[in-house]
Amino acid sequence: MSVKTLPTQEEVLTQLRVEILTGRLQPGQQIVQDALAEKFGVSRVPLREALKILEGEGQVTHHLHRGYFVAELSITDLHEVYRLRALLEREAVTAAVANITDRDLLAIAELATQVRKATATGEVLAITAANREFHFAIFELSEMPRLVRLLRQLWDSTDVYRSVYFAQAPNRERILLEHDEILNALSARNVARTVRWHDTHRDNSVATVSAVISS
Amino acid sequence: MSVKTLPTQEEVLTQLRVEILTGRLQPGQQIVQDALAEKFGVSRVPLREALKILEGEGQVTHHLHRGYFVAELSITDLHEVYRLRALLEREAVTAAVANITDRDLLAIAELATQVRKATATGEVLAITAANREFHFAIFELSEMPRLVRLLRQLWDSTDVYRSVYFAQAPNRERILLEHDEILNALSARNVARTVRWHDTHRDNSVATVSAVISS
DNA sequence: ATTTCGGTGATTGGATCCAATTAGGGGGCT
DNA sequence: AGCCCCCTAATTGGATCCAATCACCGAAAT
Structure with a gap:
């Protein structure tokens, strides 16, 4: 044993x-x-x-x-991180769409429901963890390990502040909808739409977080 | 004392x-x-x-x-690194052109001559060091510290293999010319041209290095 | 009163020491 | 003869211990 x-x-x-x-x-x-x-x-x-x-x-x-x-994150730091994320995630997502299989789609859909469950409980830590798994499952499909590594670093560096995002109920609702949209775009193998929804997903996040940091 | x-x-x-x-x-x-x-x-x-x-x-x-x-670097790893570098360096260079001052131009020109001097001696280690300083002086102008950090990581991970690039005399010659072109493009504040020369600079490098790795 | 200097305590940086795990080899069993 | 198991040696991972540096505080001098 x-x-x-x-x-x-x-x-x-x-x-x-x-x-x-x-x-x-x-x-x-x-x-x-x-x-x-x-x-x-x-x-x-x-x-x-x-x-x-x-x-x-x-x-x-x-x-x-x-x-x-x-480390302290200034507002300019935050914007830099999200600018870099935008750049790198577009690349990752684009590659992911090219590689994605039906099996992958099922797995990601499952992770999306995990996020939904965690949201139901309202435990912020569980939500962030589930959310992270959902997104990185997609990024991993790019089959670019170094890219994924860089993205992990960027996500890590703003985790502290992102958790405040999940603390607000309306945001939690919106996230679920956006995840569904991402899933739809992935299923359709539509690169442009997948990228676009990722962008809005990020933009919504950075908006609230930067508001919090300013205070 | x-x-x-x-x-x-x-x-x-x-x-x-x-x-x-x-x-x-x-x-x-x-x-x-x-x-x-x-x-x-x-x-x-x-x-x-x-x-x-x-x-x-x-x-x-x-x-x-x-x-x-x-760590061992496979050929696919190498290509991934350079693909990411292309993505990030374009961003850095673009921002750099927006920020660059005449004083900066002088400093970078000076670094370019340092590379030239190192090349004259033929010491590979000195060349790589000088070359690195030249390029990162430009990247630093982006005023995006996290971006620069990521670029450093990417450069580090291929240093071993890039040194073989400098070991070949014809490459050393070409580099000097390309540096001059980059400097010209920077002086003209021409974003497109600066980016383009960086791209060719990288492409030349990755070509030789990947040839070496394959063997 | 303010500033500067020195001393003391706390905390880090590095060295040494000990336990735990793995790799390699020899011997025994099938 | 070949395979498996156990035992030993080497190397890593972690704990403890010691030296070096910095921050804080008080006292003295301007």
């Missing part, structure tokens, strides 16, 4: 992401390694390695002999 | 990059941490953190309990 080999390393990383995502570690705040390590029940070594990863993703910044700080 | 505090951490990272770039660590090869750490005269801790960074950049891969391996 496999007791399940647990990669403690990854564990810390995901926990760290949650801390940042939920705002328990707030933007600009210093990350005290000792405290966090104790909180997680691990030593500082795996924590530091996880932080190095997040630094590479731009989620945290590092100052020599001063430590790690949760 | 400031003895200058040396960030040992970065030191290891750049050394590692050189090892990979020069092929002393060959693609696919395992990285034995103890050996390298001793070779660098440091402990394994900073080495592991540097490796985590490189992993994030896709320069090395990591297998649990088996360690780090220098």
Whole structure:
């Protein structure tokens, strides 16, 4: 019976992401390694390695002999991220439509219903997770792993702020409709329409988020 | 007299990059941490953190309990990287032209002559470094730091193979001419022409490199 | 009163040490 | 003879420990 080999390393990383995502570690705040390590029940070594990863993703910044700080996202940063996402996601989606099979369509439809279920519960964290899986299932179809990797980084860097988007009920409703539209466009193998709905999907998101950041 | 505090951490990272770039660590090869750490005269801790960074950049891969391996780049990987570069560099260059000042033009012209000088010496490592500075000076003008970061990652991941490009004398000649053309297009604030020369610059590069990889 | 200097405590960066997992090889069984 | 299993060695992953740096605070001097 496999007791399940647990990669403690990854564990810390995901926990760290949650801390940042939920705002328990707030933007600009210093990350005290000792405290966090104790909180997680691990030593500082795996924590530091996880932080190095997040630094590479731009989620945290590092100052020599001063430590790690949760990155702050300015409004211009946010717009840059979404501009880059627009660029890269168009490419990914275009390639995805070219590759998509009927089986893929079923799988993505299933993920869409997962988002719907999560929305019903109202748990923001579950919604963001499901939403992410839905979109990246599409991106993965591009069969461009590096492109997907870059997109993951961009998504990660704005996760904190995007969660506020899901916190608002009307947005949650609209998302479901937009997902359906995306699914329709995919089924029709219509590149232009798929891209267009992705664009509006993003635009709606960035609008609310930038409003929140400004305040 | 400031003895200058040396960030040992970065030191290891750049050394590692050189090892990979020069092929002393060959693609696919395992990285034995103890050996390298001793070779660098440091402990394994900073080495592991540097490796985590490189992993994030896709320069090395990591297998649990088996360690780090220098990443291998397939021909399809290479084409993906260049496709993404094309996408992102067009964006960067376009923004750069909008922002560029006369002072910037002078600085970039200076960097171009640095490339010329390095080419004269024939030292491949110096050429790649100078070439990189030239191009990223342009990219930086976009004033989109995240975009520049992504481009750095993409450049890093193919550095190993690009150096073979510089090893061939005729390529070195052509590069200088192309740099001049880019400089001209920038001076004229001509977006289309600047983008086009960047494209041909890249296409020439990818052609030779992919030929090398195939063999 | 304000500014500057020095000391002390806290926190990071790096080294050493220990446990856990994997790969490789030799021996035994079928 | 071939295959499988177990045992050992090597290497990684994580914990603990030590040194170096920075921030904070108070005191003294202008």
